[in-house]
Amino acid sequence: MDWLQILQNSASTIIAPATIAYALAALGLAVHFGYAGLLNMGIAGFMALGAYGYAITILTFGLPWYVGVLVGIVAALIFALILGIPTLRLRGDYLAIVTIAAAEVLRLLFLTSAFDEVTGSADGLSGYHTEFRAANPIPAGSYGFGPWVYNEIGWWVRILGFIALVLAALVVYRLVNSPWGRVLKGIREDEDAVRSLGKNVFGYKLQALMLGGGIAALGGIIYAMDRNVNSGVYVTSLTFFVYTALLLGGAATVFGPLLGSVIFWVLQAFLSNLLPALVSSGVLPFMTTIQASTVRFILTGIALMLLVIFRPQGILGNKKELTFVK
Amino acid sequence: MSSDSSPLVARAKSTGLHIGDAVPGVAKTDPILIADGVRRTFGGLTAVDVDHLEIPKGAITALIGPNGAGKTTLFNLLTGFDKPDQGTWTFSGTSISGVPAFKVARLGQVRTFQLTKALGLLTVLDNMKLGAKGQRGEGFFSALFPALWRKQDTEIEERALVLLEKFKLDTKKDDYAASLSGGQRKLLEMARALMSQPSLVMLDEPMAGVNPALTQSLLEHILDLKDLGMTVLFVEHDMHVVRHIADWVVVMAEGKIVAEGDPTTVMKNPAVVDAYLGAHQELDLGVVTGRYHPDEADPTTDAKASVSADAEAIAAAGAEEEGAP
Numbered sequence: 001m002d003w004l005q006i007l008q009n010s011a012s013t014i015i016a017p018a019t020i021a022y023a024l025a026a027l028g029l030a031v032h033f034g035y036a037g038l039l040n041m042g043i044a045g046f047m048a049l050g051a052y053g054y055a056i057t058i059l060t061f062g063l064p065w066y067v068g069v070l071v072g073i074v075a076a077l078i079f080a081l082i083l084g085i086p087t088l089r090l091r092g093d094y095l096a097i098v099t100i101a102a103a104e105v106l107r108l109l110f111l112t113s114a115f116d117e118v119t120g121s122a123d124g125l126s127g128y129h130t131e132f133r134a135a136n137p138i139p140a141g142s143y144g145f146g147p148w149v150y151n152e153i154g155w156w157v158r159i160l161g162f163i164a165l166v167l168a169a170l171v172v173y174r175l176v177n178s179p180w181g182r183v184l185k186g187i188r189e190d191e192d193a194v195r196s197l198g199k200n201v202f203g204y205k206l207q208a209l210m211l212g213g214g215i216a217a218l219g220g221i222i223y224a225m226d227r228n229v230n231s232g233v234y235v236t237s238l239t240f241f242v243y244t245a246l247l248l249g250g251a252a253t254v255f256g257p258l259l260g261s262v263i264f265w266v267l268q269a270f271l272s273n274l275l276p277a278l279v280s281s282g283v284l285p286f287m288t289t290i291q292a293s294t295v296r297f298i299l300t301g302i303a304l305m306l307l308v309i310f311r312p313q314g315i316l317g318n319k320k321e322l323t324f325v326k
Numbered sequence: 327m328s329s330d331s332s333p334l335v336a337r338a339k340s341t342g343l344h345i346g347d348a349v350p351g352v353a354k355t356d357p358i359l360i361a362d363g364v365r366r367t368f369g370g371l372t373a374v375d376v377d378h379l380e381i382p383k384g385a386i387t388a389l390i391g392p393n394g395a396g397k398t399t400l401f402n403l404l405t406g407f408d409k410p411d412q413g414t415w416t417f418s419g420t421s422i423s424g425v426p427a428f429k430v431a432r433l434g435q436v437r438t439f440q441l442t443k444a445l446g447l448l449t450v451l452d453n454m455k456l457g458a459k460g461q462r463g464e465g466f467f468s469a470l471f472p473a474l475w476r477k478q479d480t481e482i483e484e485r486a487l488v489l490l491e492k493f494k495l496d497t498k499k500d501d502y503a504a505s506l507s508g509g510q511r512k513l514l515e516m517a518r519a520l521m522s523q524p525s526l527v528m529l530d531e532p533m534a535g536v537n538p539a540l541t542q543s544l545l546e547h548i549l550d551l552k553d554l555g556m557t558v559l560f561v562e563h564d565m566h567v568v569r570h571i572a573d574w575v576v577v578m579a580e581g582k583i584v585a586e587g588d589p590t591t592v593m594k595n596p597a598v599v600d601a602y603l604g605a606h607q608e609l610d611l612g613v614v615t616g617r618y619h620p621d622e623a624d625p626t627t628d629a630k631a632s633v634s635a636d637a638e639a640i641a642a643a644g645a646e647e648e649g650a651p
Contacts, residue, residue: 174470179455179463179479186445186456192407193443193515197457198431198522199464207466 001277010270011147017226019265020161021047024219026246026257027168031212033243034251035176036205037188038088039096043216043242045103048234049075050217051224052110052119058128060118065132069221076217079106080210088205100236110231124230132156132225161222165258168215173254175211184208185252237297244304250314259315264300271296337549340573341588343382348587351378358383358526358557359404359435364413366399373399374410375581381526386548386558388568388589391578397561398440400578401530405437406430418525432459436519437528440561444511446504450495453503453514454486455479457521486521493517493547509540516547527551529560533567545571565593 013019025047032040053072057063063071079102087098113121120126138152150158175181183204186194195201223233241264249260275292278284284292307314345353357380366374374396381387389397402408404415406427414423417435431437445453461482462468463475490496493513498506503514512532519527532548533541541564548571551558562568568575568589575592577585585595592598612618613632623629
């Protein structure tokens with residue numbers, strides 16, 4: 001068993017584009033769930049809109065990649081608006097049902113062969129990277145040290161991802177520490193009380209849904225910049241992975257989602273390297289290597305349950321501020 | 327209450343509030359809230375059916391009635407938290423029928439809730455600051471630039487601290503509201519409502535579940551509101567509270583207004599006694615059932631009558647009344 005290799009692979013994911021994408025999505029979800037109390041179970045749908053908006057703009061309409069970024073975000077904002085207007089009057093748990101359904105509707109629309117020319121249906125979309133990579137100012141070659149050595153394309157995606165993440169975190173940090181954030185937290189506690197104080201609760205919830213949705217779409221775009229777009233990625237389990245990352249770090253915090261995503265991905269990489277290695281070295285004789293690599297998803301599910309029960313506030317959260325039992 | 331608070335002085339009741347006889351729906355000399363033909367049904371049940379109601383400005387009005395009389399429903403309707411089947415109402419001359427709750431609050435008509443709604447996982451100070459109206463930092467884009475709202479926020483904080491001190495919650499300002507006792511939450515909710523500088527304060531059972539010492543303090547705060555020029559409308563079950571602070575009493579039963587008047591006269595009204603107080607208000611049930619000696623009877627009751635009353639006869643009469651259609 002090559003421990004060095006396992007640790008290197010795990011450490012490498014700390015700044016992987018997927019980690020950054022999850023961090024953005026989890027940050028968006030923190031706005032929805034942690035601050036506004038909106039139980040959005042359709043975060044994967046917002047990410048899908050970002051990714052498809054980006055790829056379709058480039059492939060179908062032949063527009064520059066940065067227009068694609070804009071289209072991806074705007075698509076998510078419009079989706080939030082359409083989803084929010086009829087559903088934000090619903091109570092928390094009903095909102096969860098509606099959002100999970102809406103995300104599935106989106107995924108099936110991207111999957112159906114009816115729009116094959118635009119969405120690529122089951123094959124997904126690829127081959128839209130040329131222009132994005134041509135815009136890369138970094139000269140060709142490998143950079144970095146230790147486990148973090150990537151080529152110029154790898155760094156280009158990561159740098160853009162970091163910029164997006166820092167900007168999004170800054171905006172969210174400023175907002176939640178302003179009177180706007182105070183109203184939002186008030187809504188999380190009791191809508192009617194906030195309404196009785198003269199605040200337009202519906203308007204605030206809509207703003208929160210759009211802000212979080214836009215940030216999650218940005219995550220989807222970073223994900224799409226790194227690899228291909230495929231509807232098989234934006235399934236409901238993605239939503240649960242993002243929730244795991246969010247709850248791990250702390251739902252009502254700004255830096256918790258970032259930390260949670262890093263821990264989530266490092267653990268995933270560690271387990272997906274370690275478990276098959278354990279099987280091949282004969283430590284887990286009752287499993288095949290393929291079975292071993294899926295065990296990590298079972299462990300993820302168990303981790304999510306344990307988190308919600310024993311540490312609902314996450315690593316960075318304040319136990320008093322967020323609990324599931326009131 | 328602490329010893330440094332001002333001595334309790336009897337404050338004058340407002341009089342001359344109505345025009346003509348004090349009948350249900352009587353016109354007021356200076357009404358702040360006027361409701362007409364407000365009706366709300368839940369399936370086959372008519373919860374509220376008010377033909378005409380005027381709330382006098384600058385006075386304390388109590389809304390009383392038995393459970394299920396429609397008091398809270400009327401509150402919800404007048405504050406925009408519920409929509410009536412029909413009816414119109416105006417506040418300070420502005421029609422607010424069908425206006426959403428948050429706009430009603432912005433006009434200066436704030437309410438509290440029967441089940442206290444302290445925002446548990448916000449600090450006491452944040453609860454207070456949330457109450458202030460017209461905050462620049464509450465806009466999405468302006469919130470991003472603290473320079474635009476920091477000064478106003480500091481002013482709001484100062485105002486909040488003054489109010490918290492008055493309500494004796496200043497030492498709790500950094501605690502989460504969830505850590506407050508039930509009575510303190512009532513105080514916080516009232517103080518928070520005052521942050522919006524309202525002209526009409528509507529309190530839904532402000533004394534429910536509050537211990538007697540705190541009740542006294544809450545009563546003083548309500549009387550203070552009147553002194554500050556605000557109008558108060560409150561729902562209450564405790565008749566002593568109503569007698570003590572209300573200038574005007576409106577009695578509801580089965581969704582209708584059955585009587586109006588000043589506290590002393592209205593409580594002698596046979597319709598009120600029937601609908602609400604019951605036939606044995608003068609009896610101390612402790613004495614009637616023999617658990618207390620007549621000397622220990624509540625001073626507001628008739629000890630002699632309590633001694634001579636028969637507990638079983640009262641219970642039987644009560645059961646009969648309950649069963650009546």
